[in-house]
Amino acid sequence: MIQRVAVIGLGLLGGSVGLAIREHAPGIHTSGFDRDPDVRARAKDRGLVHAVCDRIEDAVANADLVILCVPVGAMEAAARAMAPALPDHAIISDVGSSKQSVAEALLAALPNHTIIPAHPVAGTEQSGPEAGFASLFTNRWCIITPAKDADQQAVEALSAFWTQLGARVEIMDAEHHDLVLAVTSHIPHLIAFTIVGTASDLEDVTRSEVIKYSAGGFRDFTRIAASDPVMWRDVFLSNKSAVLEMLGRFSEDLTALQRAIRSGDGDTLHDLFSRTRAIRRQVIEEGQDDDRPDFGREDHS
Numbered sequence: 001m002i003q004r005v006a007v008i009g010l011g012l013l014g015g016s017v018g019l020a021i022r023e024h025a026p027g028i029h030t031s032g033f034d035r036d037p038d039v040r041a042r043a044k045d046r047g048l049v050h051a052v053c054d055r056i057e058d059a060v061a062n063a064d065l066v067i068l069c070v071p072v073g074a075m076e077a078a079a080r081a082m083a084p085a086l087p088d089h090a091i092i093s094d095v096g097s098s099k100q101s102v103a104e105a106l107l108a109a110l111p112n113h114t115i116i117p118a119h120p121v122a123g124t125e126q127s128g129p130e131a132g133f134a135s136l137f138t139n140r141w142c143i144i145t146p147a148k149d150a151d152q153q154a155v156e157a158l159s160a161f162w163t164q165l166g167a168r169v170e171i172m173d174a175e176h177h178d179l180v181l182a183v184t185s186h187i188p189h190l191i192a193f194t195i196v197g198t199a200s201d202l203e204d205v206t207r208s209e210v211i212k213y214s215a216g217g218f219r220d221f222t223r224i225a226a227s228d229p230v231m232w233r234d235v236f237l238s239n240k241s242a243v244l245e246m247l248g249r250f251s252e253d254l255t256a257l258q259r260a261i262r263s264g265d266g267d268t269l270h271d272l273f274s275r276t277r278a279i280r281r282q283v284i285e286e287g288q289d290d291d292r293p294d295f296g297r298e299d300h301s
Contacts, residue, residue, distance in 0.1 A: 002064045004029045004065075006065070006066045008059065008082065009069035010039055011127050012126055012127050014034070015130075020165040022047075024164055024165050030051070031060075033056045033059035034129075040054065042128070042129040046132075048129060066092050067093050071233075071234040072097065072098055072105075075094060075102050079105070083109060090113065091157065092116070093118045094106070094119075095119060097235045098181070099119060100174045102238070103147065118142055118158060119145070121181075125227045137165050137167040141168050142162040143177055159171075178242040182243045187243065187250055189227060192222075195221050196222055196225040260272075
């Protein structure tokens with residue numbers, strides 16, 4: 001039974017975990033820590049967890065489950081800092097977007113503890129303690145990537161926990177997770193960061209015009225490109241192998257698209273756009289996005 005949860009890192013994801021527990025699992029007691037005193041104060045004002053602690057050791061001292069909601073590059077340092085106070089029975093998990101590197105970092109820091117990495121595939125471009133909300137994980141996938149020799153009871157307990165928060169749980173090999181997320185999340189973010197940066201750098205288009213005349217496509221890229229720079233820096237560095245593999249494939253496909261445009265090959269373009277349109281319909285059918293016009297935005301201006 002998971003009765004006490006410690007949340008380390010009280011930004012968008014950590015705050016949402018705390019609020020989701022309060023709404024969906026009110027019997028669970030939550031404690032939290034963030035290394036930034038200002039974030040701790042704001043988290044306390046919002047009531048993200050029952051007890052906001054000034055020391056990481058105090059936050060984890062009685063925990064059944066510890067969820068690390070810090071950038072993947074900070075996982076090992078956070079784990080080492082809390083190690084002296086961790087109960088022997090505690091499950092250590094996380095919300096990181098890359099899983100092989102996180103598993104290695106946590107195992108290095110906590111070799112004698114139960115480590116079950118996880119990744120709730122949910123988020124927004126917002127960050128900070130004000131950004132969290134209780135329904136962030138509702139009907140979203142949470143991918144759990146236990147080691148082959150992981151404690152099965154701990155895996156089941158963590159699965160039940162995320163299900164209670166409204167998520168749909170999938171068990172997956174860490175290496176496979178990293179390849180899948182490189183395609184579905186990491187490369188799209190990399191493209192968004194690049195195209196928004198390119199647009200702002202163009203000498204013959206002023207930045208004010210880029211902003212003023214942003215059509216739907218570019219505007220939606222800017223939403224993705226507004227994501228937390230520290231988190232995404234760490235994601236690309238920690239999932240380097242999978243990102244580079246998928247980036248190579250993307251580059252090949254982009255070169256083929258350039259050839260089709262240059263040679264006037266309309267059939268190739270039409271075939272590609274038809275396939276991608278079908279994928280969009282499948283995403284909506286899976287319940288992972290909104291089929292209303294303009295993604296359900298109320299303001300269509």
